Amino acid sequence: TTADLERMLHSIDGRGYGGYKQLRGRYDLGPFDLAIDRVQTDPYAPPSLMRIIVDRADAGFDAALMDDAAGQTAVGDFLTRRFAAAARAPQRSQGKDARAPRISIGRPGQEVLERTSILISADTIEARFSAELPAAGRRALGRQAATLLTQTIPDLARHALMAESLSPADRTALADHVALLRDQVDLCSQLPDRGLVAFVGDGAILPRRSGDSDAPLEQGAVPFASPASLEVGFELRSGRTVRGMGVPVGITVIAGGGYHGKSTLLRAIERGVYPHIAGDGREWVITRPDAAAIRAEDGRSVADVDIAPFISDLPSGADTVHFSTSNASGSTSQAANLAEAVEAGTTALIIDEDTSATNFMIRDERMRRLIPADREPITPFVDRIRPLYEQRGVSTVLVAGGSGAFFDVADHVIAMDAYVPHDVTDKAKRIAAEAGDPGGETDAGAGAVDFAVRRRVPADGTLRPADKRKPAKAAGRGEIRFGREDIDLAAVSQIADAAQTQAIAHALDRLAERFDGGLSLVDGVAELDRLVDAEGLDALSPHAGNPGTYARPRTIDICAAVNRYRLLRIAKVLEEG
Ligand code: ADP
Ligand code: MG
Numbered sequence: 001t002t003a004d005l006e007r008m009l010h011s012i013d014g015r016g017y018g019g020y021k022q023l024r025g026r027y028d029l030g031p032f033d034l035a036i037d038r039v040q041t042d043p044y045a046p047p048s049l050m051r052i053i054v055d056r057a058d059a060g061f062d063a064a065l066m067d068d069a070a071g072q073t074a075v076g077d078f079l080t081r082r083f084a085a086a087a088r089a090p091q092r093s094q095g096k097d098a099r100a101p102r103i104s105i106g107r108p109g110q111e112v113l114e115r116t117s118i119l120i121s122a123d124t125i126e127a128r129f130s131a132e133l134p135a136a137g138r139r140a141l142g143r144q145a146a147t148l149l150t151q152t153i154p155d156l157a158r159h160a161l162m163a164e165s166l167s168p169a170d171r172t173a174l175a176d177h178v179a180l181l182r183d184q185v186d187l188c189s190q191l192p193d194r195g196l197v198a199f200v201g202d203g204a205i206l207p208r209r210s211g212d213s214d215a216p217l218e219q220g221a222v223p224f225a226s227p228a229s230l231e232v233g234f235e236l237r238s239g240r241t242v243r244g245m246g247v248p249v250g251i252t253v254i255a256g257g258g259y260h261g262k263s264t265l266l267r268a269i270e271r272g273v274y275p276h277i278a279g280d281g282r283e284w285v286i287t288r289p290d291a292a293a294i295r296a297e298d299g300r301s302v303a304d305v306d307i308a309p310f311i312s313d314l315p316s317g318a319d320t321v322h323f324s325t326s327n328a329s330g331s332t333s334q335a336a337n338l339a340e341a342v343e344a345g346t347t348a349l350i351i352d353e354d355t356s357a358t359n360f361m362i363r364d365e366r367m368r369r370l371i372p373a374d375r376e377p378i379t380p381f382v383d384r385i386r387p388l389y390e391q392r393g394v395s396t397v398l399v400a401g402g403s404g405a406f407f408d409v410a411d412h413v414i415a416m417d418a419y420v421p422h423d424v425t426d427k428a429k430r431i432a433a434e435a436g437d438p439g440g441e442t443d444a445g446a447g448a449v450d451f452a453v454r455r456r457v458p459a460d461g462t463l464r465p466a467d468k469r470k471p472a473k474a475a476g477r478g479e480i481r482f483g484r485e486d487i488d489l490a491a492v493s494q495i496a497d498a499a500q501t502q503a504i505a506h507a508l509d510r511l512a513e514r515f516d517g518g519l520s521l522v523d524g525v526a527e528l529d530r531l532v533d534a535e536g537l538d539a540l541s542p543h544a545g546n547p548g549t550y551a552r553p554r555t556i557d558i559c560a561a562v563n564r565y566r567l568l569r570i571a572k573v574l575e576e577g
Contacts, residue, residue, distance in 0.1 A: 005034075051545070059161055060162065070178075116128055206281065248411065251396050254415075261419040287348070291349075301566045303324050310335040353402055407432035459515075514528070
């Protein structure tokens, strides 16, 4: 109870910081329960983990808002943002006072992701957050802690978790937030039947404010407008209809002059695997969730990946059906990224010339004449892009402003002109026909290729770090510290949020058990994903009660992290038909 908690805190006021340890437990604070799950050992350690819990009946939200997975994710996201904003507000008003308690529930970005920060169960709504327990030097400030735990935090919960605190405008915003996500999920689920890999709504604002901001460009943005030939419409669950450009399955090339908005369109499609909040500008940019951005990433390690469709007969004699290296080149890294994404089950590749190895993508006629095919280990992607679609059903959306080599193999060519897309397929096909022989057919082996389904089985113990005292931990969005190794995820551009990286870090431990049991990489990750479907994201956590701040990662990005672990060893490779 509140009185017990206050008494305990007053008794440790001014004593050693370790006195806080006895706080662990669960307290009944009137309408809320406060669970203190992990207490920091000193003022400089990571903040303490807590939960505040309220009965759904007392919280008073309309149950219909939360009666499906999308509704729960949307409400959870809304309450997280509300809690986070309120938690920041008093800290601002207290200025630079170093002793102002810092309460953090994570910071959702422009995406709406499934998160651990708010848990909506059958009976309760629970906020998971961290808070710094106040100190002066190494002394516990028990009285301040009492204010924090018995007033500040319950006030926050009252503001963020109780429907009665919502203004009429807030209520509308919440209902709209839920309806938007449900419609986005609905549209996404219709893409396969409509034969599309992505949809870009008319009126969308694609450019971002700056290279390091994911917020929309505020001034001078040209709204997206579909070419008539690619325009499609969707009727959505709420009754809303949206129109825009459908990117069909097959091969779509985005051409256009430099600085005319090619990469911006592609990047929006790449991020369209996640739904975006209202006002982002990309609300109606929706891409198949398994789409994979593929780029060159020289220097990465590769463990037993079949890159033979692209690279064979290396001068070193290295086996490219079972290709391993600790230091891949531009082209071999891009080939490995692609092969791994296909292994992980992608149905759409997203590739920008800006981040590709030219020799992986194309080889022109002069070079084909100068260097005979049997002296060139690389069969460029232009020769493989169609078999990949025809044999494996893997589509490609590709930006190519510097070469017309893909005109022959493209199903659609879109030209960006001053940020406006035009369907130039016919013209591109005519140009390709006039130019005659594309050259690719002359390459030995260019026609015959077999994209086999391969599943790699990691070796026993491969994911157990030598230094067990250091559990896996995210260091920002782009890095995981795993034992003594760092896993570099900077190039895995579709991980959008550091909270996803943290979830991936903890997923590695759950995967280790599965690999030791002989599961393949892809099957282990799929099994983990089913576990998360059944039990929620908490299932990834090594801690009972409070998992910390996670957002749900895509299975393909979990695979990407394992693939970049430099000590990954593969025991065997399973092949199917
Ligand atoms: P490209 O890949 O064709 O060279 P980018 O996509 O990199 O071009 O875009 C070039 C610049 O134009 C970027 O600064 C980008 O923010 C801006 N831009 C892109 N699309 C739009 C748009 N629709 N309206 C206004 N500016 C845009
Ligand atoms: Mg570009």
